[in-house]
Amino acid sequence: MTSTKLVKDSPIIIVGAGVFGLSSALHLSQNGYKDITVFDKQPYADNAYSTTDGADAASADFNKVMRMSYGDEIEYQRLAFEGIKTWNAWNDGIRSSKTEDLPRGLKPTDLIWNNCGFLRMSIDGKLSDIERATLAGMTREGLRQTQFVLGDAEDEKRARSHFRRGEWEKKSDPFGRKKQGKELVGVFDSTAGFVEASKACIWAMHLCRRNGVRFVLGEKEGQVSTFVKNGTGRTIGVRTISGAEYHSELLILAAGGWTPYLFPSVSPLLETTAGSVVYFQLPPKDQAQDLWDKFSPENFPVFAYGGWSKGHGIGGFPRTEDGIIKIGYRGTKYTNYEDVQDPITGVKHRISVPKTKYWPQPHDPAITKQAVDAVKEVVREAMPELAAIGITGCRNCWYTDSLDNSFLVDFVPNDDGMLICSGGSGHGFKFLPILGREVVKIIERPGEKNAYGKLWRWRIKEGGPRNGLEQGEAGPRNWKKQVMATKDDWKFRENPSLYMESYG
Template sequence: MSPQPDYAQKILIVGAGVFGLSTALHLAKRGYTHIHLFDSQPYHINNYACSPGCDAASCDENKILRASYGDARLYQDLAFKAMPEWRRWNEVLAEMKAEDLPAGLREGVRLWNDCGFLRLSGEGLEESEVATQASFPEGLRGTQYRVSDEGRRRDAEDERIPKTKIDPFGRLERGLAMDGVLDMTAGFVLASRACAFALFLVRRAGVKTWLGREYGTKSLMREGKRVTGIVTNDGEEHFADTTIVACGGWTPSLLPEIEQLVETTAGSVLSIRLPENRQDLWDKFSPDNFPVWSWNMNSYDPNSKNVAGLYGMPRTPEGVVKVAFRGAKWTNYAYRSSATGRQLSYPKTDVDKIPEEAMRVIRSFCEENLPELLDLDLERGRLCWYSDSVDNSFLIDYPPETEGLLVANGGSGHGFKFLPVLGEHVVDVLERKDTEYTRLFRWRDVPEGDPNGLREGVEGWRTLGRQKMVGQEVWRRGGDDARL
């Protein structure tokens, strides 16, 4: 039986990204009254926007919101639980007067857009998609349109789903191989805006926020096996009954306990801004006409140099189109653990280029399917740093033989969609409740083998030190193709 919660205990949360924000929201909702949220970024000023230098994974133009989880039913169910909450946030924002909107948001912009998610493969369905279709609730099977099925394409047309959402790249018209599923339960959320709104809700709920470089966490304070709080960059000590570490890719460098279960890895992201005078492109890439998409998402093979592991988004309200590569998870062994001596991957965010191999894959796909983007300048190239767990499942638990410390980590590139609901389960862990989710997220041993490809270490081919970094000079059509 769980002990009676101490709602008056002092709780520090390190990290104001998705895990930290959601935890703070649900702690306040559950009745905790002494909550402090710390981050080195002045999010109350920069509103989580990428352009001012925000470098957490949560700071992004948009993120995919989907319940396609193969046979991982608990994650599927949690995604379906999050969707109504995202709709509620849309409704709350729609009812707010312009002058009352949180900074970073504007009238008429929805956080959650269910424009559909087109999961494509060259021939046949990927195994993960077959498992997803088998797991989807019976009542939602009608929202799944297989693009190789002429009957289902007609059904989509009858439902007034634009043909461009079934075949946004014109592959069927050109007789090119393509299979996959258009999932109309899915779409995207405007990530930075969503975080800005969540921060607004957190502060309105009475959580004390400590945001800015001086409030970044320098170290944890320990007395024997107990963590007693944190030391911030300004040298101040902040004591706590419970410290929750939720700082994404920076977590392994702060917590030796997590080193073997989580590795910091990066995806490659390109952002292209559509010219204001190209209404044709604004219309084409509008969420009304263009879906979230992925291409051979689980099929990238570095040995064959194939084109796979890609995803992309419709344009943002400002006209930014994002294309990204996650087939290779880049690492940067730039930190040595003071506790174990092990070299750890650490976020390198001061770059505006991506590895040449990522550019080759993205550019090859665009040459065949989105050539118009190659006529436009890149607005930004960047690496998006995630905390990948060894099995892609979240790690939310008290570390063994450590008191006063709770870890909320291992987002593995799929955590953002749960922003409105994840914190409920973090609080359940805090209160030591035994639920199917606290069991799913609990601390585990390092599995045999290498299920997530995270054990190559410093000698692995994915390290940034082994990559040539490229950007604008090879992006545009007619660029220096020989370099790719």
């Protein structure tokens, strides 16, 4: 595809109203493209991206980690830092709006980006290689002063002048390890925190609509059933479940976990996987003021406990405004293999597809016993107050992993009418304000790829591990091989008061 084929009035279709689709639509509209339509099977205008009201995409969530820590991957670190400017501007835009001018699900007091900090805590007494690489990268970029190594005398001294009185002690040791006589090793990232994902999507959709972007949402009108091709095999539109056809000069497939389902040919590059999430609902505030205070964003950071994808694979967040504490397990990324027929070729593929609370049919969600046991182990050790409460809910969050954890934003080979925009690999949401800027560059100058265009190109990986894609259905992560946790498994059998006493 060349930039001369696409003009500002060309019809552009985006399939998917999650982070990749919204960011692409927003930046295309900001760059003067006037005919943009976003399709999604979920009625986001009605459910406001609420996971309790039917939203089941990964982008619909209470919160996501905002981090700039990327080891040697300096391009992602830089892009995350650039995005902070827009996150701050979005906070200001919401804060300065009248209630009646905001979309459903948002109010002027909402902070969609919260700079509460990110504690990357070691449990083996040493900093990992990726942690050291992150510190080196921050140093090269002149940002070392934003990182605080626990136990480093110079950093500890700097922290006490940087943070409010008492804040450093709370956020550097939220698990009370010092009181228990345990080592305190890790890094506190003062640039990081969390974003309120569902609310951020609502705001981004609002900005898109303000720029003239159209949204076709819902199970019939918004759900794409197939792509329309011309005689040469070029994508020229979509057909929805309702039977309606829509023409496009460019189609951007940004369907998150449903991307391989809709376009099975991409499955050698992308695989749909599930991360496991549990919730702890705090008692009413007037009954547990101490817990509400302790786990508030003012006193409690986002955390990774012993590494996000290694070791325990546990990470979590401060409480929400409704008193919900979310803890995620990503130590094992589960797959769900099913037969999927390519709607164009008729060829059947055996690929991993989502199985959410609402899709392919509504059901009570269950996560694996492996995930529940991993979370309970960390809670017993680090947050015994939550053991006294017990797990109150769970969710499987279906991402799309690429073969190397970098995004895929490129044209389909031999089809300049379709661009794949996916492969968030569990770290894409933070780029909502800025990802689309790079998507526009890739669209307009496909032969002149910059660092991100090269990083996100259509690719294969010869030999060696491929981020789990090499395991296939026979691998150990297959959903059908797992033992699923029951609500009885959610319970902490031991007397929680024993943990509270030992915690001090």
